[in-house]
Amino acid sequence: DTEVTQxxxxxxxxxxxxxxxxxxxxxxxxxMYWYKQKAKKPPELMFVYSYxxxxxxxxxxxxxxxxxxxxxxxxxxxxxxxxxxxxxYLCASSQDPPEPPLVNTQxxxxxxRLTVL
Amino acid sequence: GQSLExxxxxxxxxGAIVQINCTYQTSGFYGLSWYQQHDGGAPTFLSYNALDxxxxxGRFSSFLSRSDSYGYLLLQELQMxxxxxYFCAGWASSGSAxxxxxxxxxxxxxxx
Numbered sequence: 001d002t003e004v005t006q007x008x009x010x011x012x013x014x015x016x017x018x019x020x021x022x023x024x025x026x027x028x029x030x031x032m033y034w035y036k037q038k039a040k041k042p043p044e045l046m047f048v049y050s051y052x053x054x055x056x057x058x059x060x061x062x063x064x065x066x067x068x069x070x071x072x073x074x075x076x077x078x079x080x081x082x083x084x085x086x087x088x089y090l091c092a093s094s095q096d097p098p099e100p101p102l103v104n105t106q107x108x109x110x111x112x113r114l115t116v117l
Numbered sequence: 118g119q120s121l122e123x124x125x126x127x128x129x130x131x132g133a134i135v136q137i138n139c140t141y142q143t144s145g146f147y148g149l150s151w152y153q154q155h156d157g158g159a160p161t162f163l164s165y166n167a168l169d170x171x172x173x174x175g176r177f178s179s180f181l182s183r184s185d186s187y188g189y190l191l192l193q194e195l196q197m198x199x200x201x202x203y204f205c206a207g208w209a210s211s212g213s214a215x216x217x218x219x220x221x222x223x224x225x226x227x228x229x
Contacts, residue, residue, distance in 0.1 A: 031215065042204055042219035043160065055214035090159060096215060104148050104167070104208050106217055108159040 003027075004109035006091050012115045015081060021112045023074040023091030031096035032074040033106070034066060037088045049074060050096050081116045088113050119143035119207050121220035128226045129195055137190045137223045139205030148208040149181050149188045150217065155201045163190065163203075192225070200227045 004025045013019050023032065031050050035043035048056035049068040057066075063085075065077040074091055094106040121141045129135040139149065148167040152160035164172050166181035166188060178191040192199055205220040 033217075040222075042222050045216055045218065048214045048216055050214045056211055056216055094215075104150065104165055104215070105162050106150070107162065108152075110159050 004091055004093055004107050006089075006109035006112050008112055009110065010113050010115075012117065013078070013081065014117050015083075017081075018077070018079045020078065021076040021089055021091075021114075023076075023109055024072055025093040025107070025109075026072055027093060027107070028071075029093035029095055029107075030071060031094045032068065033092040033094075034074070034076050035090040035092065035108075037090055037111070043090055047076075078114075081114075083116050086114055086116045119146070119209055119218035121205050121207055121218065123203075123205055123220045123223045125221065126224045126226070128228065130228045131195055131197060133195050134191065134193050135195060135225065137192075137203050137205075137225070139188045139190075139220055141186050141188075141205070141207050141220075143186075143207050143209050143218070145209040145211065146183075146186075146207055147210065147215075149179070150206045150208065151177075151179050151190045152204045152206060152219075153201050154204065154222075160204065195227045197227050197229065200225060 007022045034046040037043045045058050046060045047066045052068045063080050067075040088111045090111045091109040092106045123139045150165045151163040154160045164179040171180045176193045181188040202222045204222045206217045
């Protein structure tokens, strides 16, 4: 099973709303990631969790708050977002350290398409 | 930090062979991955090179030269369904974590 699931698939929210994005994987991966992707652009890394601890925060505004309740789950809490935050939010996971023979594969979920009004 | 450069667009016909190049500048680099992304979809892993040389997976092959900070993705026997964006992505260590940085992407259009 190489599946990463994300809910919801689509989300429309106002600037005063609070919502959460959810991500789940059952591949035993110990590294999980949040990316933001605008149309026609590459994914941009937001956060990295390694062994359930936040290890990288790429200077993301505090209106985005990640949470890793356990090794299989990753949440992204959203509050007071701006219209420019509208994008595809991708969750991914990978082995950490890499699997032998040195293969380092990051598996992506289908993403949540977020629209902020 | 990392930066990866690749051509923005490539066009080829069905049955042809196409090569997408990627050059990178990065500290702590230890591997290059390639991803395919169709419009509206998520990136899908294609290949990974940690060592110099060619890795072959079916119609797709990927090459890495660490001394030249260069890699490429080779797609053979192109099919219409190969029309998509292709991203090279570099793995690097950042403190205790590893992170993947994506190039800007190459839009491949396969013509009949």
